[in-house]
Amino acid sequence: MTKELWKGNEAIAEAAVRAGLEAYFGYPITPQTEVLEYLSRRMPELGRVFLQAESELGAINMVYGAACTGVRVMSSSSSPGVSLMMEGISYIAGTEVPAVLINVMRGGPGLGNIAPAQGDYNQAVHGGGHGDYQPIVLAPASVQEAIDLTMLSFDLAEKYRAICMLILDGSIGQMMEPAEMPAMRPVQRKDWDWATNSKQGKRARRILTSIYLEPLDEENTNLRLLRRSQEIQANEVRYKEYFLEDAEIVIVGFGTAGRVALSAVREARAQGIKVGLLRPITLSPFPNKIIDELAERAKAFLVTEMNSGQMLEDVRLAVRNRAPVEFYGRMGGVVPFPDEILSEIKRIAAGNLRADVNPRDAWLERMPASH
Amino acid sequence: MIAENLVYTRPEGFTDTPTHYCPGCTHGVAHRLVAEVLQEMDELENTIGVAPVGCSVFAYNYFDSDFVEAPHGRAPAMATGIKRVMPDRIVFSYQGDGDLASIGMGEIVHAAARGENLTVIFINNANYGMTGGQMAPTTLPGMKTTSSPNGRDVETQGYPIRVVEMLSSLDGVGYAVRRSLHDPKNIRLAKKAIRTAFETQKRGLGFSIVELLSTCPTNWGMTPANALKFIDQQMIPMFPLGDYKMADAVKQIKA
Numbered sequence: 001m002t003k004e005l006w007k008g009n010e011a012i013a014e015a016a017v018r019a020g021l022e023a024y025f026g027y028p029i030t031p032q033t034e035v036l037e038y039l040s041r042r043m044p045e046l047g048r049v050f051l052q053a054e055s056e057l058g059a060i061n062m063v064y065g066a067a068c069t070g071v072r073v074m075s076s077s078s079s080p081g082v083s084l085m086m087e088g089i090s091y092i093a094g095t096e097v098p099a100v101l102i103n104v105m106r107g108g109p110g111l112g113n114i115a116p117a118q119g120d121y122n123q124a125v126h127g128g129g130h131g132d133y134q135p136i137v138l139a140p141a142s143v144q145e146a147i148d149l150t151m152l153s154f155d156l157a158e159k160y161r162a163i164c165m166l167i168l169d170g171s172i173g174q175m176m177e178p179a180e181m182p183a184m185r186p187v188q189r190k191d192w193d194w195a196t197n198s199k200q201g202k203r204a205r206r207i208l209t210s211i212y213l214e215p216l217d218e219e220n221t222n223l224r225l226l227r228r229s230q231e232i233q234a235n236e237v238r239y240k241e242y243f244l245e246d247a248e249i250v251i252v253g254f255g256t257a258g259r260v261a262l263s264a265v266r267e268a269r270a271q272g273i274k275v276g277l278l279r280p281i282t283l284s285p286f287p288n289k290i291i292d293e294l295a296e297r298a299k300a301f302l303v304t305e306m307n308s309g310q311m312l313e314d315v316r317l318a319v320r321n322r323a324p325v326e327f328y329g330r331m332g333g334v335v336p337f338p339d340e341i342l343s344e345i346k347r348i349a350a351g352n353l354r355a356d357v358n359p360r361d362a363w364l365e366r367m368p369a370s371h
Numbered sequence: 372m373i374a375e376n377l378v379y380t381r382p383e384g385f386t387d388t389p390t391h392y393c394p395g396c397t398h399g400v401a402h403r404l405v406a407e408v409l410q411e412m413d414e415l416e417n418t419i420g421v422a423p424v425g426c427s428v429f430a431y432n433y434f435d436s437d438f439v440e441a442p443h444g445r446a447p448a449m450a451t452g453i454k455r456v457m458p459d460r461i462v463f464s465y466q467g468d469g470d471l472a473s474i475g476m477g478e479i480v481h482a483a484a485r486g487e488n489l490t491v492i493f494i495n496n497a498n499y500g501m502t503g504g505q506m507a508p509t510t511l512p513g514m515k516t517t518s519s520p521n522g523r524d525v526e527t528q529g530y531p532i533r534v535v536e537m538l539s540s541l542d543g544v545g546y547a548v549r550r551s552l553h554d555p556k557n558i559r560l561a562k563k564a565i566r567t568a569f570e571t572q573k574r575g576l577g578f579s580i581v582e583l584l585s586t587c588p589t590n591w592g593m594t595p596a597n598a599l600k601f602i603d604q605q606m607i608p609m610f611p612l613g614d615y616k617m618a619d620a621v622k623q624i625k626a
Contacts, residue, residue: 022456023452023455023456025452049455049456051451051455053448053481054477054478054480054481055477057445057448057477057478058445058448058451058477058478058481059448061441061442061448061449061452061478062448062449062451062452062455063452064441064442064445064448064449064452065421065439065441065448065449065450065451065452065453066452066453066455066456067452068439068449068453069419069453069456069457071456073452073456087442087445088442088445091442095439095440196419196437196438196439196453197419197437197457197460198416198417198418198419198436198437198457198460198461199415199416199417199436199437200416200417201416205386205434205435205436205437205438206437206438207431207432207437207438207439207440208438208439208440209422209431209438209439209440210440211428211440
């Protein structure tokens with residue numbers, strides 16, 4: 001295979017097709033609409049299902065229905081649309097059926113804007129729908145990684161009968177990069193022992209539901225989901241390390257924020273500062289163990305995100321006060337420049353830390369009152 | 372010795388689970404008609420049902436076919452997802468008036484407009500039964516419910532929605548009909564309509580919906596007998612029975 005120029009959203013769509021996607025249900029919203037448009041051409045030419053739903057509510061519930069039959073199914077949306085889908089996501093999680101959802105995040109809250117942001121971290125990672133569940137959440141930082149993680153997401157969803165979300169900011173959805181597309185995998189309709197695909201004279205009837213009226217039955221389900229999350233935590237953590245061997249300052253950033261931080265790390269290294277980057281690829285399961293190890297030797301952490309410090313809290317939990325955790329974020333659809341991260345690295349390298357203050361408050365003090 | 376003739380049995384399409392419905396409620400009649408039709412068409416093995424949120428939330432316990440349970444109002448979307456990936460299966464949703472005509476109005480209208488090859492069994496009992504009898508989109512003007520304690524005031528609470536009349540204007544609909552469960556004659560007509568609806572689906576003739584006027588003695592505060600009279604005297608004038616849409620191809624079906 002050779003590299004081709006792929007736009008992020010179209011690359012995700014094609015990767016899903018090559019992963020054996022049988023049905024796509026979606027609704028237009030910027031900046032993910034190219035996923036829908038691409039699949040509106042591609043799926044019918046392969047004899048597969050494409051349907052533009054009446055709303056994100058419709059789309060996620062079509063996904064839910066198709067997922068109950070055991071086929072590979074996906075939807076995609078962007079932040080406000082994903083908020084609408086939260087009802088269905090909770091039901092899918094509670095019913096324990098596999099499904100894939102792409103969230104090409106934009107600025108928020110509310111209608112926000114259509115610029116790249118990472119403000120949906122908490123909604124995705126900590127379960128934006130009601131009840132106790134934890135989706136698998138993957139965060140690509142390039143078009144190539146978006147392709148690879150889209151392929152992976154279907155396998156993970158099926159393996160754990162869970163919802164698997166890819167969250168990427170709009171810049172990865174919109175930009176073009178050289179990337180290698182994997183070979184087409186055949187559509188495999190597996191005869192899962194849970195799927196409601198009708199009896200066909202071969203078996204007893206099956207029911208798929210998320211209702212457990214007896215509290216002890218519901219608690220059993222909660223426990224089963226939680227133990228499955230533990231299994232996912234044990235098996236599926238993925239991250240990338242850059243210059244961490246001798247790093248005294250550890251930056252933690254995912255997606256585009258992590259990618260921008262890498263440019264800053266390279267520049268800081270050129271200037272002799274011992275700084276490295278940890279870029280979580282799985283946000284759920286979160287890479288606690290490596291952060292725990294790094295906290296034993298790092299002098300300071302810097303969390304950088306395109307939000308107000310949502311992953312920050314998970315990093316702080318893993319660091320457990322063994323080193324100061326600083327924060328730098330941009331919001332509202334603003335992508336930080338490497339220079340901004342570099343000056344944060346230099347500040348920390350100079351020992352200019354505010355260990356007594358909540359890192360978010362300290363960051364807010366450094367931010368201008370308004371632009 | 373007296374010869375015994377078995378004239379009435381539990382349909383094969385039912386499981387052994389007794390229903391949870393209140394005495395005098397006609398949900399059980401509607402369930403039975405659906406089970407008999409699927410059995411007579413020999414489609415139980417090929418059917419996937421979609422249960423709603425509401426009194427019939429546990430419908431999946433009673434039918435001897437695969438079933439899923441939808442979020443409130445979303446049954447037509449779930450059914451669409453199932454039918455699109457398994458077009459050779461019989462897929463039906465069973466929904467009440469709060470589920471279908473209020474919170475799920477978007478899903479039902481668009482499933483109908485797309486001409487999804489689904490069958491919808493729509494129970495209209497003019498109130499939200501499961502939550503204890505609140506006003507529904509189908510509550511009659513002046514009718515007292517727990518959320519319209521002085522009677523539905525159309526000035527502030529609007530007018531009832533006539534669902535099948537509204538859906539019958541959509542080109543994707545093959546068959547839209549309203550029947551009633553208040554007496555044996557109408558029950559027979561209801562069964563015939565349910566059969567036609569499933570035959571419409573089987574032949575790929577588009578969306579089919581059977582609205583069934585149904586009793587709710589508990590929340591209406593009536594005896595079962597008076598509830599049946601209420602349908603006849605109060606509900607039918609507001610929700611006239613009849614075929615509202617029957618595509619030409621559906622008219623040719625000889626069930």
